[in-house]
Amino acid sequence: MRLPQAQVALLEAASATDAKTIEQLADETDLKPETVTRAAFDLRDEGLVAVGERVDESATLTDEGETYREAGLPEVRLHRAAREAGEGDPVPMGEAVGAAGLEGPEVDIALANYARKGYGVVDAGEVSANGDADPDTDPEAAALDALAEGESVDDADLLDRLESRGLVDLDERTVRSVTLTDDGVTALMEGVEAAETVDRLTPDLLTSGDWADVEFAEYNVEADAPAVEGGHEHVLRGMSERVKDVLVGMGFQEMDGPHADADFWINDCLFMPQDHPARTHWDRFALDVPPVADLPDGLVGRVEAAHRDGVGEDGDGYHSPWSEDFARAIALRGHTTSLSMRYLSGYADADLEPPQRYFSVQKAYRNDTLDATHLLEFYQIEGWVMAEDLSVRDLMGTFEEFYRQFGIEEIRFKPHYNPYTEPSFELFGEHPETGEEIEIGNSGMFRDEVLEPLGIECDVMAWGLALERLAMLTTGAEDIRDLHGTLADLEFLRNAEVTY
């Protein structure tokens, strides 16, 4: 019998009595595991080998599991402490927690598992310990010990519980093994020869005419192959493209402009007083570069006048210092509303006549503290509509229409304050996993102190929405740091999809 080389090697390495795993056979034949798998399936189809499959579960301790293995599970420590301190009587919670040496989240963990394991009850601020319970035989603790020693734990429920407590990681792997069938043994005894097989048709084979004589390898689409993690569009990029499509569909044009910009565009045009806390180094990333030289002259004067004296007949300014040098200093923009100012002033584009709709989806930079909902760099979905007689209803309706395109039907509005809009409100959406209301944007109608210096006589409604927060609502991500930055969750990014 003539067979492809890999199949011959596998037949010769396999045994009729002793099931060998793909890994073992790969070792013995010096072939790649995926080549052995493919050969095994081909031989199985010929009836020469049998392929057995089992699913191996491996369990390894997480860091938290390791910590509790050494220090004791929190509930076990609480039981021991309550038993020793109370000698049969309930003990005040603080005392038991202190004696058990529980800290921070360990206290909640101890309480969450205490009654479940029959260690006693926690009632009215007191902990009582059940004298019959024996924490020394705690099955979860015993399982942690066994796993750490490299022993296996067979109780699937127990393993699931430890996994849901975050104390072990469970992993499943299909292990295949190969044995020779009677036909396989017969074939070997009669003799098998290696035939050269070809797995792709080349120009050489065609021109030489050899293609007519060679044996072609068959494809087996079921054979195991290593997973290939190819390049992939980032979920935020997908989200941002989708947002742009939606806004273009709603009749908006896109704005563009510098990430590092003069404070004039970032703050002064927005009637942000120069002594506003957001303008100090606490919130702002100042850049040590020469100031901006080319600000539009007339506009600078009108903005300064608005800050000093306000606008209109009963206008009132801030009566605080205003300096042109301060306005010319360059920083990373803390919001992309700087682009709106450039466009509304006609500086970035031609003088605009109403109605107009503009948007951008670009980065903003803030000296915030990193946490589950804050990044130092994030994407803002900026936008504005310029038209006669706009009202807050128009603004709310625009958001409802926008978010509906992402399956978000329920948004809430909360009154808010911005120095540049009146009225202003923040937007909230419900997180699909945690049910928490999270802030997703800020908006309002630009006030006269902003519009008049820009030479705009009609209404302008505007907003800044957070792209990452929108992504949290649509993907269910619970921590913004999973999405981008050094702590990004690669597994999540490989699998997350932009849905709409």
Ligand SMILES: N[C@@H](Cc1ccccc1)C(=O)O
């Ligand atoms: N600049 C605001 C968003 C906003 C833009 C325009 C008008 C009102 C609010 C922010 O970053 O939160």
